[in-house]
Amino acid sequence: MRGFRDKDFIETLEGLLMCVIGNVHPKDRVITYLKYIPSMSVDTPWRRERKGYLRILPHYGVLGYLSVVDFLKRNYPHYVIYDEVLNLELIETPRNYIKKHYKPEERILDIIKEPKDKLELLVKELVQELSSLADVDVNNFGITGSILLNIHNPEISDIDLVIYGHENALKVKQILERELERGFKFRRIPEDVLEYLIESTRRVVPSLSRNEIEKMYKSTVWRSMYRGKIFTIHPVKLENEVQESYGDKLYRGMGEVLIKAKIIDDSESIYLPSVYKVDDVKFLQGEYSNVNIEEIVSYEGFYRDIARKNDYVYVYGKLEKVIDRKRDYEYYRVVVGSMELRGRDYIRLENWIKS
DSSP states (O other), X not given: OOOOOTTOEEEETTOOEEEEOSSOOXXXXXXXXXXXXXXXXXSOSEEETTEEEEEOOOSSSHHHHHHHHXXXXXXXXXXXXXXXXXXXXXXXXXXXXXXXXXXXXXXXXXXXHOOOSHHHHHHHHHHHHHHHHHTOOGGGEEEEHHHHHTOOOTTTOOEEEEEESHHHHHHHHXXXXXXXXXXXXXXXXXXXXXXXXXXXXXXXXXXXOHHHHHHHHHHOSSEEEETTEEEEEEEEOOGGGOOOOTTSEEEEEEEEXXXXXXEEEOTTTTSXXXXXXXXXXXXXXXXXXXXXXXXXXXXXXXXXXXXXXXXXXXXXXXXXXEEETTTTEEEEEEEESOTTTXXXXXXXXXXXXXX
8 A cells, every 4th residue: 555655745734845754654644844835925936836835945954954843833833743752853744634645656657648848858758768778667766856746947946756666776776877887868967066066065064074075976876967957866665665664663862972883784775764784883982882783874865875885984973772662672773864963963984084
């Protein structure tokens, strides 16, 4: 059964446009963040028929999320709740406040059938190209963001694709690696745009050097260029690939730590949150030194799919105890992108620091 998936959108009874976070949600609520609000302005670039929208999320990352939380507390406080399972104050949309559920895979099929403008035509060509090259059916693709909501501006809007299913995502990744090396239709981000991205990212993740940020952007295939337009791809799991139900695990913050660890499994790092299984953990800072840290988890999309198996990383983040009630088991993880650290946390690759 199709539930609420990562990168879906929800329109609330008040007309707020919320993006869904992850695939695991409470029975009566959906974990979200607010991206667009209705506007009477005629100058806004995001419009659907006669209705305009403002982008309320200033930028991706924890500080942008916190600013939206403050806005909702002042104007729509019923969307901000304390989640006892995650032990956090979060934006969660009550299901009885949902007016419409926007599904990326349905919108992409509409675009392929009948593109309405030049951006939609480019999206159609891009998806058909990836589908053909990777041998992945177009039904496994989706489109999110302003294009999903049909409020996009053909001149300035981004292309944010979704690819559903783990094996499909790996096929697309492999094809992009090959095509980016060839440099024909698919190309790396050009230097002028790269410079802008680096400077923007340095304001959000100030702990990283310019060199590290540049290497991250140059190593990723998930943000590339097709026929002169930058696009991003977001892998999303299907329902049968999600092993956890809401409430199976409880999460409890323990404080801040700095560790060095070896990546032993990066297969879950392509999603958000990105999960890296680790071993050979050394505590460099913090009060805890004898706990069994099994994973690094990043809610900051910048760290998605950056480290590989056998890489060593330095991680500064929030230490969390995970109480797995299903297995009657406890372990620990280090979280990057937590609200408590407000952008001070990071993942740094040892080989990039040295180079």
